[in-house]
Amino acid sequence: MGNTHAIILAAGKGSRMNSSKPKVLQTLSNNTLLEHVFSQAKALCDRIHVVYGFEGEQVQRKINDPNINWVEQIEQLGTGHAVAQVMPHIEDNSISLILYGDVPLIKESTLADLIHKAQQSGIALLSVILDKPTGYGRIIRQNEQIQAIVEQKDANNAQLNINEVNTGIMAVRSQLLKQYLSKINTSNVQGEFCLTDIIACAVADGQTVSSIVSKNQFEVAGVNDKVQLAELERVFQKNQATQFMQQGLSLKDPNRFDCRGTFTFGRDCEIDINVLIEGKVTLGDNTVIAPNCIIKNAKISNQVSILPNCVIEDCVIEDGATIGPFARIRPQTHIKTYAKIGNFVEVKKSTIGENTKVSHLSYVGDAIIGENVNIGAGVITCNYDGVNKHQTIIGDGASIGSDSQLVAPIKIGKNATIGAGSTITKTVSDNQLSLSRTKQTSLKNWQRPTKK
Structure with missing residues (x-):
């Protein structure tokens, strides 16, 4: 897929798991959630970077692979902050594929399509249509073109009725990603550097944001507790x-x-x-x-x-x-x-x-x-x-x-x-x-x- 870097965000604790293990080390079909994501990334990318935080040594011991560049996120300041920690390790003339260590069922073919679109347009986003979108960032479109992503806590009533939501998975030309990460701030309800804010930056810059809409909600589902883990195991x-x-x-x-x-x-x-x-x-x-x-x-x-x-x-x-x-x-x-x-x-x-x-x-x-x-x-x-x-x-x-x-x-x-x-x-x-x-x-x- 050309010069492509995977950035896997795996720093979260996963408090709702009620476990001494980090969330990404919970297992699905005898492999950790992170191993599932790493396997798909390894098939497509030239370099893989994993952002770790909570119980990072435990994560590194479990996923002992020489192909991983481990990057520590010392403070948990949001997804945008996590991705920014990796940018010094990534060349400008590459594609950055941003993945999440708790989304184990993502398909290799979907990611390949996403990378291809990013190579053409500069930035490509993966979204999904949900019957019950509560809790997810909504995709804001105008004339079918993506304009922004609004998080649940920041959305108005009209935006809350939108059922196309952000998965968080995206592919971006690395030079653009570095540029837009420098522009985001913490002026949101969460008080964090949100990766999704780079979409609004790209639109303001006149950049077209291409997208792939997944037809399978389980493919892009994250795991937050043992109930969801069991549900994805059965899927x-x-x-x-x-x-x-x-x-x-x-x-x-x-x-x-x-x-x-x-x-x-x-x-x-x-x-x-x-x-x-x-x-x-x-x-x-x-x-x-x-x-x-x-x-x-x-x-x-x-x-x-x-x-x-x-x-x-x-x-x-x-x-x-x-x-x-x-x-x-x-x-x-x-x-x-x-x-x-x-x-x-x-x-x-x-x-x-x-x-x-x-x-x-x-x-x-x-x-x-x-x-x-x-x-x-x-x-x-x-x-x-x-x-x-x-x-x-x-x-x-x-x-x-x-x-x-x-x-x-x-x-x-x-x-x-x-x-x-x-x-x-x-x-x-x-x-x-x-x-x-x-x-x-x-x-x-x-x-x-x-x-x-």
Whole structure:
């Protein structure tokens, strides 16, 4: 877009958030409000300046990006004053794009159009039509040309009836911006240097103010409290869901689907209600995710069935595998083709081989399990000795009986069998049966205790 500088105003406290965090660090879809705005600016601008104030060190730590020039606004004297702090860092022969750190849904395409108009006319303003414009600065036009912006507190009755309002977002040739900022003063109800006053300065100077009128009020909506934050979260999620469905994803109910990361998918995938996607998640073709699942940073291949109420994180799941219901797949797990992880099974940092079944109530941690292995109900790999983690290796075709404990480090050979209820502490050879149960004893005269 040529030589363009973004100026993001992010100095406010946001008292109505009732939070120890600055307003711009409140999160929408797992990213801060400021990160959303920064992402759009980064796509269009050569340099990005962020004006910080309240809890500035906290803001800088969170948004740690070398592309940002941080500019402190020590005194909070209005938006015009905030922008003026950045002017020494900006060349005259550039475009300044003024953004707000609490307006997270602004579109890149809208900003690109605004910059283009500023390159042509010198100054371009983004406005929006609201049914209820109370609280916003009104756009004053004459013969369809913008003449001024009047803030709510300064407006007369006729001006209060105007429903085209200022968003605060504008693009201005930097030389003009510097010139007009030097002319504004605090002679308004707020007693602040208001950035909007530069519009009247430009008109008085004979400068045409071009504009873009947004058709989407949520695109330009700022966030002032937790109610508005939740409202924009739902708008953001619904927009994503609509885009995914247009790309071919089947969502049973788009109002009960959340994606808080990067999500890609193949053909004919289906997602049921109350599914949460986080981080980077990819699905292959014909994969189905049942209700109430959380999936984070996972690569899931073709024809995989994720049954209800599963938690899946930082793992790889290959073709044809079945997970759940009520399974937990923890980081560094690799589940191979057509494996089954069943009811109330937890797997951590393990490889589960092709066609292997871990069907019920088991814990598998720090293990390498071969192909066609059957793990019975209630089996535990005892991988932790109180200080260090140890590995369990199970060969192809092995069968581990229910309620067995495999005390690592340990190796179970190919086609070996472990009898139910065994605690195994030593290597089991290929094709060997091992068990550790004591001889069963029955007491003829034993009586069950009675309740006292």
